[in-house]
Amino acid sequence: MLEVKGLAVDYYTEEGIVHALQGVSLEVRPGETLSLVGESGSGKSTLALAVLGLLPRRARVSGSIIFRGQNLLSLSEEEMRKLRGDRITVVFQEPLTALNPVFTVGRFLKDVYLTHKGGSEREAEERALEMLRKVKVPAPEKVLNSYPHELSGGMRQRVLIAASLINEPDLVIMDEPTSALDVSVQAQIIRLIYELKEQVKASFIFITHNLGVAASVGDRIAVMYAGKVMEVASKGELFSNPLHPYTKGLLASVPRVSGGEVKPIPGTVPDLRNPPPGCRFHPRCPYRFEPCDKEVPELKEVEKGHWVACYLWR
Amino acid sequence: MESRLVRRALRNRNVKVGGLIVLAFALIGILAPFISPYDPTKGELRDSLLPPSPEHPFGTDQLGRDILSRVIWGARTSLIVATASVLLAVVAGVVVGGLSAYLGGWVDELITRVIDIMLAFPDILLALFVAAVVGPGLENVILAVALYNFPQFVRIMRGSALQVKEMEYVEAARAIGESSFNVFFRYLMPNALAPVIIHATLRTAASILTAAGLSFLGLGVQPPTPEWGQMMSDARTYLVTAPHVWVFPGVALFVTVLGFNLFGDGLNDVLNPKVEV
Ligand SMILES: Nc1ncnc2c1ncn2[C@@H]1O[C@H](COP(=O)(O)OP(=O)(O)O)[C@@H](O)[C@H]1O
Ligand code: SF4
Ligand SMILES: [Mg+2]
16 A cells, blocks of 8 residues: 655755654555654654655655555656545644635535546535535534634544545545644544544554554554654554563653553653764663664564564564 | 624724725715816816815816816826726735745745845835836826835735745645645635735825826826826916915825825734734
8 A cells, every 4th residue: 555665854954954764664554544653853744744745845855655556756746736635635733724714614625525536516515515424523514614713623623534535545644633632622533533444445644642542543553763663563562562662661651540650761852963873762772782873773573563673673 | 703803993093084084085086077066177278276266166277177176086096096006016916925935945035136126216216217217197107106016015925925835724735636826826825915905005095195296296197187296296386376276186185195094004903914014
């Protein structure tokens, strides 16, 4: 479905070159949900934008992103435009500002449909209504004629989710879709996403900085740190058998219902303009040993379906 | 939300007073053919320089033409020049300023440089220069005044569009596969327009004044078209002996410009935009 291989992204800024992603390899299988988890600044959004072909001009990209047999990085802007919003869709973090204030919800949804599918206004309107019902918007006929400022954040995010599914895409990327919402609304939206992903054929990449949320939505989890994928495994495997020192640290820092101490990982996230050589986690790693600051450890399948980028597991 | 804004605007004294003056000015300009008592271009020489009387409330000018009628028709001329020149400048400014912000890179740099140079000229000098090059006449005055307004609208639109460009819905538009054309015209432009519209009302006042100034200097609207600046210019010889010839167009000009300025300032206070020139 989607196969990312050796993806590197550098942002050329006035303050220097930010090595946001380095040698990232990932696979998303048909119909599955891959949760991408990592602290803020670990490169999750950069990865999402790379897949969508929406990186800013100052970004340099290398590697390959194979989607349904073609390398997205070698497509033209026009070819990418046709995929975006149709085969690959996205829901961003900020529902409050993600909708054009001058359009009604109906106009927006119909445009997403008509841009790619063509057809009549009537068809588009029916489809828009159907989608609003699917995302459980109350009084969908009324919402169709509402302007974004008349809707709450949660309602707007439902509209954006409806837009991401209206064209029956193959891949839906959700980049922290609940992070900007109130806690009570977050839970509702996560439940909705969980239900929807069971109903539709699409694969999902679900991005979050919260391990608990990643586990509740994802089939598999990829852990990112400082622009690298550190560990990938099914969620059961990852929680019961974390192998990467960073994943272990993350799990130890999550507050448990059963009590127990919360232990944050000592140290800070590195400056990606000047990332640590070798393993990017080595300055904070309690297990680091002699090869760690020399060569970059690559992702290796240590057990069936369980991948780790760490010299402890060779 | 919009109705609350309108109510707040109507409670603002500047908006109310300015708005009434602007409305009166526009109505007089539009209705000139129906409310003007005489033909503004015809007069009897033997009636020249008559003081105000019941027959000619504002008196007559050196050619015996009714000054009230000429003031009324002058409103029409000012209305045409101001609306056309501001509209022209707004349309061009919105497209150029919007593209400058949208495209960025060297296009933006080039446009910004050129606009900086244009803005370095004192306001009326640019209009004077253009008027001197293209010659007098109604269309040329419109062109000259439009050109003098143009760089300001480019700058305001660029600033506003740069802010809108960072809005997530612009990126979201690209994420749903909208073409660049649509992103620009349906997402960026309509959302960046508010400060441009406020500035347009302020520039209307300045444009009326500039057009009158050009005509006063003989570079603007040509006789016999009635125009306030030119009427005042014609009255220079009779400054003391027949002051009514310049006083009435002068007062009309003053009140109109004041009205637009009050209205624009009031709107500005109500909407309180962040963009300044
Ligand atoms: N447009 C950009 N220009 C320069 N640097 C950027 C840009 N976007 C992100 N970065 C940098 O790239 C790194 C990864 O950012 P991001 O992908 O947004 O992480 P995440 O989504 O995991 O929080 C960060 O160090 C961030 O500062
Ligand atoms: S490679 Fe070395 S430094 Fe990196 S996580 Fe493994 S043990 Fe720690
Ligand atoms: Mg992010």
